[in-house]
Amino acid sequence: MSCAIAFEHVSHRYLHAVAVDDVSLRVEAGETVALIGPSGCGKSTLLKLAAGLAWPQQGSVIVTDRKLAPDNVLEIRRRIGYVIQSGGLFPHLSAVDNVTLAARFLRKERQWIADRVAELAELVQLPRDALDRYPSNLSGGQRQRVSLMRALMLDPAVLLLDEPLGALDPMVRHGLQEDLRRLFKRLGKSVLLVTHDMAEAAFFSQNIALMREGKVVQRGSYRDLIDAPAEQFVSDFVKAQRGLHAEALDG
Amino acid sequence: MVEYRRCLLGAALTILALVTSPSVLAAKTVIGSKAFTESVILGELAAQLTKEAGYDVEHRRQLGGTRVLWSALVRGDIQCYPEYTGTLRTEIFASQSVRNDDELRALLARESMWTSKPLGFNNTYVLGMRRDRAAELGITRMSQLASHPTLRFGFSNEFMQRGDGWPGIRQHYGLPQQNVVGLSHDLAYRGLAARSLDLTDLYSTDAEIVHYDLTTLVDDREFFPAYDAILVCREDVASAVRESLDRLGGRIDEMTMTKMNARAALDREPESQIAASFLREELGLASDVKVESRSARIWRRTREHLAMVGISLGLAMLVAVPLGIVAFHRRGIGRVVFAIADILQTMPALALLVFLIPWLGIGYAPAIMALFLYSVLPILRNTHTGLADIPRDLRESAEALGLPRIARLRYVELPLAARSMLAGIRTAAVINVGTATLGALIGAGGYGQPILTGIRLDDTKLILEGAVPAAVLALLVQWLFGWIERRWVTAK
Numbered sequence: 088m089s090c091a092i093a094f095e096h097v098s099h100r101y102l103h104a105v106a107v108d109d110v111s112l113r114v115e116a117g118e119t120v121a122l123i124g125p126s127g128c129g130k131s132t133l134l135k136l137a138a139g140l141a142w143p144q145q146g147s148v149i150v151t152d153r154k155l156a157p158d159n160v161l162e163i164r165r166r167i168g169y170v171i172q173s174g175g176l177f178p179h180l181s182a183v184d185n186v187t188l189a190a191r192f193l194r195k196e197r198q199w200i201a202d203r204v205a206e207l208a209e210l211v212q213l214p215r216d217a218l219d220r221y222p223s224n225l226s227g228g229q230r231q232r233v234s235l236m237r238a239l240m241l242d243p244a245v246l247l248l249d250e251p252l253g254a255l256d257p258m259v260r261h262g263l264q265e266d267l268r269r270l271f272k273r274l275g276k277s278v279l280l281v282t283h284d285m286a287e288a289a290f291f292s293q294n295i296a297l298m299r300e301g302k303v304v305q306r307g308s309y310r311d312l313i314d315a316p317a318e319q320f321v322s323d324f325v326k327a328q329r330g331l332h333a334e335a336l337d338g
Numbered sequence: 339m340v341e342y343r344r345c346l347l348g349a350a351l352t353i354l355a356l357v358t359s360p361s362v363l364a365a366k367t368v369i370g371s372k373a374f375t376e377s378v379i380l381g382e383l384a385a386q387l388t389k390e391a392g393y394d395v396e397h398r399r400q401l402g403g404t405r406v407l408w409s410a411l412v413r414g415d416i417q418c419y420p421e422y423t424g425t426l427r428t429e430i431f432a433s434q435s436v437r438n439d440d441e442l443r444a445l446l447a448r449e450s451m452w453t454s455k456p457l458g459f460n461n462t463y464v465l466g467m468r469r470d471r472a473a474e475l476g477i478t479r480m481s482q483l484a485s486h487p488t489l490r491f492g493f494s495n496e497f498m499q500r501g502d503g504w505p506g507i508r509q510h511y512g513l514p515q516q517n518v519v520g521l522s523h524d525l526a527y528r529g530l531a532a533r534s535l536d537l538t539d540l541y542s543t544d545a546e547i548v549h550y551d552l553t554t555l556v557d558d559r560e561f562f563p564a565y566d567a568i569l570v571c572r573e574d575v576a577s578a579v580r581e582s583l584d585r586l587g588g589r590i591d592e593m594t595m596t597k598m599n600a601r602a603a604l605d606r607e608p609e610s611q612i613a614a615s616f617l618r619e620e621l622g623l624a625s626d627v628k629v630e631s632r633s634a635r636i637w638r639r640t641r642e643h644l645a646m647v648g649i650s651l652g653l654a655m656l657v658a659v660p661l662g663i664v665a666f667h668r669r670g671i672g673r674v675v676f677a678i679a680d681i682l683q684t685m686p687a688l689a690l691l692v693f694l695i696p697w698l699g700i701g702y703a704p705a706i707m708a709l710f711l712y713s714v715l716p717i718l719r720n721t722h723t724g725l726a727d728i729p730r731d732l733r734e735s736a737e738a739l740g741l742p743r744i745a746r747l748r749y750v751e752l753p754l755a756a757r758s759m760l761a762g763i764r765t766a767a768v769i770n771v772g773t774a775t776l777g778a779l780i781g782a783g784g785y786g787q788p789i790l791t792g793i794r795l796d797d798t799k800l801i802l803e804g805a806v807p808a809a810v811l812a813l814l815v816q817w818l819f820g821w822i823e824r825r826w827v828t829a830k
C-alpha cells in the first residue's frame with residue numbers, strides 16, 4: 088500500500104454551501120497529515136468524504152488503494168478508525184460496549200475482544216474502572232480516550248481524527264497530545280488529523296495542509312508556511328495563530 | 339421493504355382473524371339485542387326460550403342500533419334479535435316502500451330471514467315532554483309544535499338520522515325548530531328532568547314515562563307507522579328454536595312490556611330475572627338464571643378489557659414500529675403513511691366501530707381493529723420522532739464503524755429512539771384503555787358494559803363498577819410503562 092488516502096479533484100457541496108472545492112490531497116502510508124484552517128473551511132467534510140459519510144459530486148476518493156464506492160464502503164470503513172469531532176460515543180452503551188460494538192457485530196472471538204480491550208486501554212492509558220461506565224459518567228479526556236479506543240479496535244490502517252482533543256483543557260490536552268504522537272509512531276498508522284490549532288498541527292506533523300473556503304491553499308511543514316507562504320491568507324492565518332501560542336511554536 | 343411491510347400487515351390480520359374468529363361460537367345460538375332495556379329483556383326472553391328448546395345459547399346484549407344488529411344478523415354473527423316491524427319497513431327496506439306486514443314477511447323471507455309471530459305490543463315512537471311544561475304551553479298534539487319555534491329538542495342519535503325520525507317529522511308537520519341536538523336516549527331523559535330540553539323521542543312502552551312524569555303528544559297527522567314487536571331470525575335457526583320462540587306470540591301486551599321495562603329501569607332488577615319470571619308466570623317454564631357475583635363480573639370484564647387493549651396494542655406495535663422506520667428512511671412513503679394515520683385518528687371512535695361492522699362483524703374483531711387503528715398513530719409518530727431526533731454525529735459514528743444499515747438500526751438507532759417509542763406505546767395504551775369502553779357497544783364486553791347499562795338505567799353504582807376499574811387500569815398502565823422506562827431505557 089503506497090497511499091493511504093488520496094483525494095483527486097474532489098468537490099462536495101451541501102444545499103447552501105460549497106464545503107470542499109476541487110481538493111487533491113494524499114496521505115502516504117504511515118504518514119500523519121494535519122489538516123488546519125478556519126472554522127467552516129471544509130475540514131470535517133473532507134474527513135467524511137474519506138469515510139464515505141458524504142459522497143463527492145466531483146472527483147474520487149481512494150482509500151488504501153481502492154476507490155470508494157457504495158458497494159465497498161462498509162468494508163473500507165472497517166479499515167478506517169474515525170473519531171468524529173464531538174467524540175460520538177453512544178450514550179446508551181457503556182464505554183467498553185462502545186469500544187467493542189463493531190467487533191461483536193463481526194463475531195470476533197470473546198477472548199480476542201477482551202485481550203484487545205485490555206491492550207488498547209493500556210495504550211490510551213484509560214483506567215480499567217472507566218470502561219464499565221456510561222459516557223455521561225466519564226470526564227472529557229476519558230471520553231476522548233474511549234473514542235480513540237473505539238476507532239483503534241479493529242486495528243485499522245487509517246485513522247481519521249476530527250479535532251480529537253477539541254474540547255479539553257490545556258493540561259489534559261497537552262498530556263494527550265504526547266500520548267497520541269507516541270501512539271501514531273508506535274503503530275505506524277496513516278493519520279489524517281483535523282485541528283484548528285497551529286501549535287497542535289506542528290506538534291503532530293511536518294506535513295500540514297492549510298485549507299480555506301473548501302480549498303487546500305498550501306501544504307508543507309510549519310516552517311514552510313512561515314518562510315514561503317503561498318498567499319497572503321497563509322501569513323495572516325499563521326500570524327493570528329502565533330499571537331496565541333508564540334512560545335510553543337517558536338520553541 | 340414494501341414487501342416486508344405487506345407481509346407484516348398480512349400476518350397481523352391473520353392473527354386478528356384467528357383470535358377473533360366467530361367459529362369459536364359456531365356451536366351456539368347467539369341472540370342479539372339493541373342498546374335499550376326493552377330490547378335486552380326481549381333478547382333475554384328469546385335466549386331463555388332457546389335454551390328451553392335444548393340449545394346452547396349466548397345473549398350478546400345491547401350491541402348497538404338497528405344497523406349494527408341487522409348487519410350482524412346478515413353476517414351470521416347473531417341468529418336472532420328483537421325488532422319492530424316499523425323499523426324494518428322504514429330502515430332496512432326503506433327503498434321498497436313496504437305497505438303491510440305480510441309484504442314485509444315476504445321480503446324478509448327473500449333475505450333468508452324468518453320472523454316470529456308478533457309478540458303482542460306496538461312500541462311506536464312518540465314525542466314526550468315534561469307534563470308541567472306541556473301544560474304550561476298548552477301542547478297536547480304534535481301539530482301544535484309548529485307554533486313554538488324556540489322549543490329545544492333532544493333526540494336519540496338514531497332518531498336524528500332515520501327516515502321515520504326527526505327529518506320525516508319535520509317535513510310532515512312543517513316544524514321550524516332549529517335548536518335540535520342528538521344525544522343518547524338515556525341522557526335525553528335527564529335533559530328533560532333538568533329542563534335543558536323540552537322534548538324528546540320516546541317509545542310508547544318506556545318505563546321512564548312514568549318515572550319522569552312525562553306526557554306523550556298525540557300523533558294527530560299520523561306520521562308514525564306501527565311498530566309491532568317481533569323476533570327476526572336467520573332461516574337457518576333450528577325449527578325447534580323457532581317453535582319455542584313462537585310461544586311468545588301475542589303474549590306481551592303494552593302494559594306487560596311497560597311493567598317489565600319499569601322493573602328493569604326503576605327497580606334495577608336484572609333483565610335475566612325479569613325474563614325468567616315472565617316465562618315462569620306466563621308460560622309455566624321453570625327457567626333458572628344464575629347470578630354472577632360482582633367480583634366474578636369485574637374479573638370477567640377485566641379479562642375482556644385486557645384482551646382488547648393487549649391484542650390491539652401488540653398488533654399496533656408490530657405494524658407501527660416498522661412503518662415508522664420506513665417512514666423515516668423514505669420521506670415520500672412517510673408522508674402518505676402519516677396522512678392516512680392522521681385521518682384515522684380524527685375519525686370518531688363510534689363511527690369507526692360501526693364502519694367496521696359490515697367487514698368484521700360484531701364482537702372482538704371490530705373492537706380490536708378500531709383500537710389497533712387508534713394505536714398506530716402515536717406509536718408511528720413517536721418511532722419516527724425518536725429516530726429523527728438522534729443527533730447526526732451519533733448516526734455518523736455508527737456508520738463510520740462500518741455497521742450495515744440493519745445493524746445500525748438494531749444496535750444504535752432503535753435503542754436511542756426507545757424512550758420516544760415507549761412514550762408512544764404508553765400513550766396508545768392509555769388511550770386504548772379508555773376507548774375500549776366503547777367496545778361494549780358492539781358486543782366486545784369489557785368495562786364499558788356496566789357503564790353502558792348504568793347510563794341506560796341511570797344507575798351511578800353500575801357506572802362506577804365500570805368506570806373505576808377502567809381508571810385503575812389506566813393508572814396501572816401508566817405505572818407499568820414508567821417502570822419499564824426506568825428499568826430499561828433510562829438514558830445513562
Ligand SMILES: Nc1ncnc2c1ncn2[C@@H]1O[C@H](COP(=O)(O)OP(=O)(O)OP(=O)(O)O)[C@@H](O)[C@H]1O
Pocket residue numbers: 101102103104105106125126127128129130131132133172283
Ligand atoms: N450537514 C450539512 N449540511 C449543510 N451544510 C453543511 C453541513 N455540514 C457542513 N456544512 C457546511 O459546509 C461547510 C464546511 O463545513 P465543515 O463542517 O466541513 O467545516 P469545518 O472546517 O469542519 O469547520 P469547524 O472547524 O467549525 O468544524 C460550512 O459552510 C458548513 O456550514
Ligand SMILES: [Mg+2]
Pocket residue numbers: 130131132172249
Ligand atoms: Mg469540523
